Amino acid sequence: MSGEDSGDRAAGPAADGGEGPAPGFVRVRLDLSYDGAGFSGWARQRARRTVQGEIEDALRTVTRSAETYELTVAGRTDAGVHARGQVAHADLPAEVWAAHRDKLLRRLAGRLPHDVRVWRAAEAPAGFNARFSAVWRRYAYRVTDHPGGVDPLLRGHVLWHDWTLDVDAMNDASARLLGEHDFAAYCKRREGATTIRTLQRLDWARGDDGVVTGTVRADAFCHNMVRSLVGALLFVGDGHRGPEWPAKVLAAGVRDSAVHVVRPHGLTLEEVGYPPDDLLAARNRQARNKRTLPGSSCC
Structure with a gap:
């Protein structure tokens, strides 16, 4: 299931073929869970409610950013499927991460709907990719x-x-x-x-x-x-x-x-x-x- 998005997006593209964030960006690992009943799957889609869409929108709002920082996820779950141990990452500008890291979880909790939660947000170790590093x-x-x-x-x-x-x-x-x-x-x-x-x-x-x-x-x-x-x-x-x-x-x-x-x-x-x-x-x-x-x- 592929998603669509009409807004500006900033994924922090990697300079080393996808193994890490571009210079000036920090890769942030997010551990999260959600009740899938109210979502049309993980991947962002035009005019449909998705987990990716909700988290990206919340992340943009709480960091007061004009751009959307795109999430890479370990498992793109289908509509109606739940997650207790989902993992994703986003590449954030270093200055954005430094300004918001200490209060990011609490602010996301106040912005996200009740059927999705982010439990941990931390700088990822070198070489980490939520999808491709998983075994x-x-x-x-x-x-x-x-x-x-x-x-x-x-x-x-x-x-x-x-x-x-x-x-x-x-x-x-x-x-x-x-x-x-x-x-x-x-x-x-x-x-x-x-x-x-x-x-x-x-x-x-x-x-x-x-x-x-x-x-x-x-x-x-x-x-x-x-x-x-x-x-x-x-x-x-x-x-x-x-x-x-x-x-x-x-x-x-x-x-x-x-x-x-x-x-x-x-x-x-x-x-x-x-x-x-x-x-x-x-x-x-x-x-x-x-x-x-x-x-x-x-x-």
């Missing part, structure tokens, strides 16, 4: 199969599945999807973008409250990947498909009409992982390379 993103998808439905206090964050779920079968199927694969069968294709990803963790656990939480961690995710995987695994959990089926869909490499993209409100970006500071720049460069699987040809 993994961890999401959680929450679903309940209680015959009475979802707890009203959790209805905005938990999906109701009207079939009893076998968590062991879901874990069996999930284990077969781990590793580096072309996830084209579980992604909405985008022009020029690769669908090769390394799925580092995928497992399910039922809590004492009956809510079943799926934990999904990968180096990155392509569009609709998590919600498509969840849709396939719910079919295994309720007995409509066997544990081998999601891996067969993956191997086929094409979208299967039986794989449903589940609703976004059960999905939350929980955490983004970064390497030690001395490896940030190397990871930043490495992540910009388009990947191929062994034996495949690029482009």
